[in-house]
Amino acid sequence: MKKLCSVMAGCAVLAMLPLTAFAYPIDVQKQLNGLSIDYNxxxxxxxxxxxxxxxxxxxDAICRVVFNNGPESPRTRTIEVPAGKHKNATAKFTRTIIKMRINLTCTPK
Structure with missing residues (x-):
């Protein structure tokens, strides 16, 4: 009975762990030029x-997003974000990201 409880407790601990743990730090440098912009x-x-x-x-705002993971060339995206709305920008790299640096620059349209 003790052995069964021990095994079940071990399984419960393993079940609480995430299946994939690929989190990496993301640093965002922003230049918002007085606009009411927020990001996630x-x-x-x-x-x-x-x-x-x-x-x-x-x-309305025009935002330039530069994704930089280090050894690869930076990926630049330009998005237009209307007033009261949100937009997404995404970048895919060929290597695994260890640390991501994002430069966000927004100007009024």
Whole structure:
């Protein structure tokens, strides 16, 4: 009986662990030029990074997002974020991301 409880407790601990643990740190440098912009960055996969840009202001914005994971060339995305809306930008790399650096620059449209 003791052995069965021990095995069941071990299984319970293993079940609480995530199946994939590919989290990496994401640093975001932002230049918002007075706009009411907020963001959420995500480690979508071990080689994919994404950012959601939220525009809480009353002015449409053009945002330039540069994803940089180090040894590979940076990926640049330009998105137009209407007032009161949000948009996503995503970049896929050929190598596993160890640390992601994102530069977010937004200007009024």
């Amino acid at each position: 960055s995500y480690d979508t996969d071990n080689d994919i990074a994404s950012i959601q840009v939220n525009n809480y202001g009353s002015t």
